[in-house]
Amino acid sequence: MNNSDIVAYAHCGWEYSAVVSSEKLTPVIIKIEAIFIEDKSWKDDKKISDYSLLHEQKHFDIAEIFARKLRREVSEKIISSADYIESFYKIYNKITKEYNNFQSLYDQDTKNGTNKAKQKEYNSIIINELELLKDYK
Structure with a gap:
């Protein structure tokens, strides 16, 4: 298969925001959302089919799976601002690589x-x- 056989591309992943305090014992608030970026995604209207669109939808579903995995690890390991500073990026980078x-x-x-x-x-x-991973929606 070469790139001319590809009829669509879904640009997806996740984004996060965090409220972190300089007080290390303060609880941290982290929000993680799976995202689909429409203006970076595309489809060839002449070649696209419902089947091809389903394949692309699964790319977003995979992003949601890994967003949930990230939420799970964060909820289990990061409680305070100190935890965030010490561990968040290690967890984030590990899940990103797996994703x-x-x-x-x-x-x-x-x-x-x-x-x-x-x-x-x-x-x-x-x-x-x-x-x-439904508990981590």
Whole structure:
């Protein structure tokens, strides 16, 4: 497959905000959201199909999975501003690396959605992961 076979691209990921105090024992507030950036995403209207759009939707679902994983780790390990300063970026970088690897593997294994059997497998994996992490919506 070459790049001319790609009919769409979904630019997604997550963003976060944090309220951190200089008082190290003060609780920290962290908000993490999966995002879809429309103006950096695209589709070829002449080649796109509902099936291709489903593949791209799964990219956003993967972003949501990893946003939930990040929320889970943050909720378990970061309570105070001191925790944030000491650990947040280590956790963030680890989850980001896992996310990027998963997104790449997803496209590679599904051949950008053209391998229907693999796409079906990933659809199940993604649905299951979202369900397992539902407490971190």
